[in-house]
Amino acid sequence: xxxxxWPRALALADLLVGGALLIAAWALGEGVAALLPWxxxxxxxWGMLLAFAALEAGWLPEARxxxxxxxxVRLLGLLxxxxxxxxxxxxxxxxxxxxxxxxxxxxxxxxxLLASAAVAAAVAAATSRVRRGAPRS
Amino acid sequence: MSPAAVLxxxxxxxxxxxxxxxxxxxxxxxxxxxxxxxxxxxxxxGSGVIPLPAYRxxxxxxxxxLRPAVVALGWxxxxxxxxxxxxxxxxxxxxxxxxxxxxxxxxxxARALGADPTLQAALALKSxxxxxxxxxAQRVGADAALTVPLVILTGIVGAVIGxxxxxxxxxxxxxxxxxxxxxxxxxxxxxxxGRESDAATALSGLAMATTAVASGLLAPLAFALLGLP
Numbered sequence: 001x002x003x004x005x006w007p008r009a010l011a012l013a014d015l016l017v018g019g020a021l022l023i024a025a026w027a028l029g030e031g032v033a034a035l036l037p038w039x040x041x042x043x044x045x046w047g048m049l050l051a052f053a054a055l056e057a058g059w060l061p062e063a064r065x066x067x068x069x070x071x072x073v074r075l076l077g078l079l080x081x082x083x084x085x086x087x088x089x090x091x092x093x094x095x096x097x098x099x100x101x102x103x104x105x106x107x108x109x110x111x112x113l114l115a116s117a118a119v120a121a122a123v124a125a126a127t128s129r130v131r132r133g134a135p136r137s
Numbered sequence: 138m139s140p141a142a143v144l145x146x147x148x149x150x151x152x153x154x155x156x157x158x159x160x161x162x163x164x165x166x167x168x169x170x171x172x173x174x175x176x177x178x179x180x181x182x183g184s185g186v187i188p189l190p191a192y193r194x195x196x197x198x199x200x201x202x203l204r205p206a207v208v209a210l211g212w213x214x215x216x217x218x219x220x221x222x223x224x225x226x227x228x229x230x231x232x233x234x235x236x237x238x239x240x241x242x243x244x245x246x247a248r249a250l251g252a253d254p255t256l257q258a259a260l261a262l263k264s265x266x267x268x269x270x271x272x273x274a275q276r277v278g279a280d281a282a283l284t285v286p287l288v289i290l291t292g293i294v295g296a297v298i299g300x301x302x303x304x305x306x307x308x309x310x311x312x313x314x315x316x317x318x319x320x321x322x323x324x325x326x327x328x329x330x331g332r333e334s335d336a337a338t339a340l341s342g343l344a345m346a347t348t349a350v351a352s353g354l355l356a357p358l359a360f361a362l363l364g365l366p
Contacts, residue, residue, distance in 0.1 A: 022205040022212075029208065040353025042268035044207040045346050051211030062215060069212035072205060073338070076327040077171040078153045079203040082196035083267070084175035084293060084324065088182045088189055090286035100252040101287065104260050108243030109295045109320050110302065112264060116235025116344070117308040117316035124227040124311055 011067065018068025021060065025051040138194060145187045145195030152177050160332075166301040171328050172293050207323065210342035217339035224311050228340060231312065232347035235319035239264040240352060240359035248363075258366040259283040261359060262352070263291040266322035269349040277356050278366045292324025299325060300333065310337050318344030 029047025033039070041049075054060035072079075087094065094101060156170035156177075167173075182192050214221055221228070243264075244257035252260070258279035262270045267288045274281040299317040303309075308316065313333065317325040318341030326341040360366065 019205065022208045025208045025211070026204050040269050040273060040350055041346065042266075042272075044204040044268070045266070045349065047204070047208040048211040048214075048342065049346065051208050052214045053211075055212065055215035056218065062212070065209075065212055069209035072202070072209040073213050073330055075202075076206050076210075076323075076330045077157075078150070078174075079199050079206050080171055080292075080324050080327045081149055081153060081174050081178065082193070082200050083203070084171065084289055085178045085182055085192060085196075087175075087286045087289050088179055090282070091183060093283060094286050094290075097252060097256055100247050100250045100256060101260070101290070103250055104243055104247040104252070105263060105287065105291050105294055106298070107246050108239060108260070108263060109291055109298065111242045112235050112239040112320040113295060113299050113303060113316045114306070115238040116231040116319040117303050117306075117312040119234040120224075120227040120231030120312040120315040121308060123230040124224065127226050 014067045015071065016068075018065040019072075021065050022047075022051065022068055022072070025054070025060075139191055141187055141191035142195030145182075145192040146198070148181065148187070149174070149178060149196055149199070164332075166297055169297050169328050169332075171324060172297050175293060207342075210326070210339065213335060213339045214343060217336045220311070220336040221339065221343065224315075224340060227311060228315050228343055229347060231315040232319045232344040233351040235316065235344075236264060236348040236351040237355050237359070239320065239348075240355055241363065244363055244365060254366050255280055255283065257363070258360065259287055261363070261365065262356070263287050264320050264322065264348055265352045265356075266345050266349050269353065273353055273356055277360050288322070289324070292321045295321030296325045296328035300329070310334055311340060313337055314340030315344045317341050319348045322348070 026044055026047040028050055030043030032046040033043040055062055153170060153174045156173040160168040160170050181187055182189055240261050244261040247257045247260045262274055262279060262284050265273055265288065267285055270284050270288045271281045274284040295317060299321060300313060303313045303316055314329060314337030317329055322345040326338060326345055329338045329341050
């Protein structure tokens with residue numbers, strides 16, 4: 001019995017240590033956000049960039065947070081559900097302008113998606129041409 | 138925790154598990170588990186079966202865990218660093234341009250439909266991830282309370298229509314990830330996690346951050362241009 005329990009306990013410890021490190025990065029991110037009130041990013045996004053930088057610099061060993069981070073990324077969708085349901089609180093406000101909101105958001109999203117995908121694809125094509133050293137056609 | 142709050146958490150987890158199972162089996166744009174679960178729970182909470190305060194209380198742990206999960210996207214970026222390095226300029230270009238287009242085109246559409254300036258101003262911020270959106274709304278004189286639901290709806294709409302629309306137009310991986318993150322921030326990124334490649338998901342997370350920064354810089358210009366609010 002204890003032979004089976006032991007790896008599970010290790011996996012749980014791994015998850016908890018990784019989770020604690022991610023929470024620490026979040027806390028640091030909140031600190032940065034508080035120090036730079038004019039910078040338009042919330043603490044969690046600063047934490048994301050700090051975690052990325054720490055991993056790239058080798059200050060944070062990737063294996064230490066792998067289990068926790070991969071679990072959280074897999075659950076990201078679930079974690080956004082309560083935020084989405086929060087729309088209910090604004091039901092009346094949204095219902096008042098339902099048609100304009102629906103059209104503007106759907107059409108605006110289509111235009112935004114296409115504009116950003118087209119520019120990303122065009123820049124990617126241009127940079128790969130430069131990298132290959134081929135003359136511009 | 139009140140019984141209704143516990144029920145809220147259990148129902149959220151159960152509906153998500155079911156939606157995820159359905160998505161794994163049929164894999165259609167409309168089976169996006171985030172969108173399906175949100176739609177089902179809007180009905181449950183909107184009809185008062187579970188009151189909103191109880192729903193908020195019960196799902197508090199999920200909202201709390203969202204922040205370390207966003208930090209975990211930094212880990213995904215590290216794992217996908219080869220893609221990010223190759224894609225740095227397309228990402229910067231796509232997210233900045235897409236963000237600028239959203240700031241101008243969305244309120245212009247609303248204006249053409251006869252929406253008042255308050256609504257136009259809030260719609261302009263539709264693609265700015267909500268924490269930044271609220272802050273930005275206050276700085277540029279838009280209504281923060283009106284901005285939040287519009288940001289969330291944009292997240293859901295883009296998560297559902299984005300991938301099939303882009304795929305139909307032959308945009309894949311890189312441009313797809315950049316575009317979904319640019320338009321639909323965290324909700325779009327969450328919808329890509331597990332459904333699209335890790336590279337697309339990591340790019341979407343970075344596009345969300347880039348769009349937030351670009352919008353923070355460009356919103357005052359766009360508002361001046363449109364004469365808002």
